[in-house]
Amino acid sequence: MKLLLGLITGIVFGFLLQKARVLRYDKQIGALRLKDMTIVKFMLSHIMVAMVGIYLLQGFGMVNLSPKATVLGANILGGLIFGLGWGLVGYCPGTAAGALGEGRIDAIFAMLGMLVGASLFAHTYPWLKATVYTWGAFGKITLPPLLGINQWLIIAVLLVVYAMFLRFLERKQL
Amino acid sequence: MNSNGKSWSPYVAGALSGLLSIASVLVAGKYLGASTTFARVMGMIERSISTTLVDTPYYLKYTLAVDWQFMFVFGIVLGAFLSSRLDGSFRVQLVPDMWERNFGSGGIFRVVVAFVGGMIAVYGARFAGGCPSGHGLSGLTQLSISGFIAAACFFAGGMISANILYGRRR
Numbered sequence: 001m002k003l004l005l006g007l008i009t010g011i012v013f014g015f016l017l018q019k020a021r022v023l024r025y026d027k028q029i030g031a032l033r034l035k036d037m038t039i040v041k042f043m044l045s046h047i048m049v050a051m052v053g054i055y056l057l058q059g060f061g062m063v064n065l066s067p068k069a070t071v072l073g074a075n076i077l078g079g080l081i082f083g084l085g086w087g088l089v090g091y092c093p094g095t096a097a098g099a100l101g102e103g104r105i106d107a108i109f110a111m112l113g114m115l116v117g118a119s120l121f122a123h124t125y126p127w128l129k130a131t132v133y134t135w136g137a138f139g140k141i142t143l144p145p146l147l148g149i150n151q152w153l154i155i156a157v158l159l160v161v162y163a164m165f166l167r168f169l170e171r172k173q174l
Numbered sequence: 175m176n177s178n179g180k181s182w183s184p185y186v187a188g189a190l191s192g193l194l195s196i197a198s199v200l201v202a203g204k205y206l207g208a209s210t211t212f213a214r215v216m217g218m219i220e221r222s223i224s225t226t227l228v229d230t231p232y233y234l235k236y237t238l239a240v241d242w243q244f245m246f247v248f249g250i251v252l253g254a255f256l257s258s259r260l261d262g263s264f265r266v267q268l269v270p271d272m273w274e275r276n277f278g279s280g281g282i283f284r285v286v287v288a289f290v291g292g293m294i295a296v297y298g299a300r301f302a303g304g305c306p307s308g309h310g311l312s313g314l315t316q317l318s319i320s321g322f323i324a325a326a327c328f329f330a331g332g333m334i335s336a337n338i339l340y341g342r343r344r
Contacts, residue, residue: 005202006242010249011193013206017209018257020187025270032329032336042188043310048339049192050315054199061260063199067318068303077322078302079309083331085298088291094208094301096292101254106288111212113292117338118212119220120293121300125232127303143317153307154317166185171311 008049017042023098025090025106032087037174051158055151072136074128089113102112120138180261195315202211204242205316209299211247214238232300276343291335302327 017023022039030036057063086092091109093097096114099107144151195206217238220227228238258264268281277283299305302324304313310328313321 002202002204002242003245005198005315007249007252009194009198009202009204010246010251011245011253011256012249013191013251014185014250014255015257016182016191016194016253018254019182019261020184021181021263022187023254024277029270029272029336029340032332034333038184039274041184041308042191043187043306044187044255046192046195046311047314049189050195050311051317053192053196054315057196057200062197063295064203065316066205067316068295068313068320070318070320070323071303072323075302075309075320075323076327078298078300079327080312080331082295082302082305082324083298083328083333084335085291085294085296085331086328087332087335087337089288089295090273092208092286093207093212093296094247094250094305094307097208097250098254101251101256102258103266104270104271105266106284109285110288110292112288113211113294114212114296115216115219116289117296117298118209118216118300121297122213122230122232126230129231132301138319139325141319143319143322144176146319147275151317157331168254173248 013094014101016039017095017098020104023091023095023102023104025099025104028092028095034174037169041169044166048159048162050151051155055155057150067140067142069140070136071133072138073132073134077132122124142161180263192315195311203241204246205312206246207243207304207306207312208247208250209296209305209308210236211244212296213300214241214244272344276340287339298331 017174019041021027027036027038031039054063058065089108091107093114096107096110143154183203198204214236217228217233221238270278273284306328309321309324314325
């Protein structure tokens with residue numbers, strides 16, 4: 001049942017990514033070159049809706065949060081490494097799969113590289129675990145408890161900030 | 175807003191995908207993410223070569239089998255195929271348009287950079303603990319500190335390498 005749900009969720013997600021045209025190399029690199037912010041519009045719209053929905057349902061005790069651990073060393077170094085590769089390949093792991101679906105052959109080579117990258121990581125992890133993963137490890141923390149501010153106040157502020165940023169992008173016609 | 179009349183506004187599609195992620199967490203208890211699948215698939219491949227290859231702490235963290243996220247990533251391929259076939263935007267293409275305008279239509283260079291870039295990207299994604307889906311979408315949705323940090327670094331790193339690659343080109 002879980003597998004079927006995963007498949008259905010993926011099909012709908014892939015459909016929406018393709019409809020918004022965010023799977024394309026040109027859109028991803030366009031965002032990184034600050035020329036076309038379509039993917040940022042998609043991501044922020046997703047986040048604005050999901051943030052409100054997930055925190056509402058969590059308030060009713062219907063869902064649990066599952067934040068990833070904050071480890072400054074790994075989040076920052078790994079994040080920068082991801083970015084450097086992303087700027088070259090022009091697809092992220094999810095969009096490479098979708099790009100393949102809409103016929104982009106280069107996405108196959110991207111995904112083969114991604115598999116090799118995963119293997120390289122798995123085999124260097126023991127060394128990283130003893131070093132980088134101990135730098136700034138704070139566990140699974142989220143913004144509200146860290147700031148000691150009510151979550152809905154933070155969500156309201158973020159909604160305004162995100163909306164203003166999107167309005168700025170529209171004004172600049174990005 | 176878009177040159178292609180058959181495409182949807184990224185605001186509409188993005189908001190709908192937000193509803194989808196709420197439904198996924200509610201029904202399956204699963205937050206969207208993609209990059210773990212590459213580690214899982216590679217673990218399965220390495221295990222089929224030799225079981226000693228996967229006897230390493232990272233692969234031991236995971237059940238090396240087809241799971242929810244594997245099916246999710248596979249579904250993305252199908253969903254994108256379906257959508258692009260239905261509206262006629264499906265196009266078999268090796269060299270992306272922007273790439274071709276700047277580096278020509280030669281496929282080898284693109285293939286090599288796509289492979290190397292993919293390799294670096296997923297190394298970094300696994301290192302950081304997630305990709306733009308897991309850290310970006312799901313992390314920011316949950317107001318996770320790791321999500322804000324990783325997402326900022328994703329874009330910072332990407333701006334550096336994309337701008338080095340393209341310089342002042344079109």
